[in-house]
Amino acid sequence: MVAVARIINATLVIPELDKGSLWKDSSNFSDVFDEDYFINSLANDVTIVKKLPKELASATKVVKHFRSWSGVDYYEKEIASMWDEYKVIRAAKSDSRLANNNLPPDIQKLRCRACYQALRFAPPIEAIGKLLVDRMRHYGPYIALHLRYEKDMLAFSGCTHELSPKETDELRAIRESIPWWKVKDINPVVQRAKGYCPLTPREAGLFLSALGFTSNTRIYIAAGEIYGGDSHMSDLQSRYPLLLNKEKLASDEELEPFRKHASQLAAIDYIVSVESHVFIPSKALVRLFNKIELGTMKEGEELSNRVIAIHRGRQGLPRKRKGSTSGTKPTDRFR
Structure with missing residues (x-):
């Protein structure tokens, strides 16, 4: 989101954390991260404010789901063009991944600075x-x-190996009760065999x-x-x-x-x-x-x-990416 704000020449408002998850956590960004350090560390790259200014409270706004794995062209053309009609663009979620490939070096460096320098805990x-x-x-x-x-991980993934029938039913009920978890009917044996558990x-x-x-x-x-x-x-x-x-x-x-x-x-x-x-x-x-x-x-x-x-050889060491798999669709190449 820091990189996107830079690409579309936007002021970034400190994000709101999800308070409606399974755990009902009321934490704000400043409860988890050092908010002032984050803002000051990126001051030369992106203007960041703690909340939307009062003068923009009644401004024209739009809620947008950004398309995952999109590059600079998508944000410079499709998203930045929205400034013609709106003063505030609200990202519905921040899980829309920016493309990994073909980004300008300054944007790649900014992503690294945001993750590994600007973010530190409160x-x-x-x-x-x-x-x-x-x-x-x-x-x-x-x-x-x-x-x-943990309960949410097992409920979401449908993994029930070594669980009792009662525990299995409880996890299924949780999965079915959460509307944004799209997959409801999961075969736990197949899930485990594929290494997803x-x-x-x-x-x-x-x-x-x-x-x-x-x-x-x-x-x-x-x-x-x-x-x-x-x-x-x-x-x-x-x-x-x-x-x-x-x-x-x-x-x-x-x-x-x-x-x-x-x-x-x-x-x-x-x-x-x-x-x-x-x-x-x-x-x-x-x-x-x-x-x-x-x-x-x-x-x-x-x-x-x-x-x-x-x-052997899987100690999490850095490794050079080999590029996209032959035959992948256009968007997939940027993952």
């Missing part, structure tokens, strides 16, 4: 994040594990063991409330007794300002994860884990060798 979040990092590091290296095993906590334990992490490894669980709680975490907890999260590292008083604010709690997890010695997102290892469940493979050296072989 001081209270930075402070509690540093406190938790210090407490994790006090005893040595630690792993940050992002399970993605997060590892269950039990599978995450299998994965870590196969990679060679011993039972005395300190692990920070970077996530919101794990769906099913102890009933689904017991196997992982038995393998790795030193499981920690922000609720165990901080006192109730220290966390009180952030409770009931999912985006602020996620920001805290982000800080602890970035400062970890090893960060592990959950991965798709369905075929191997299915073999273990069916009894055609046993946990041990064979599983460990397979897992290590699969992940």
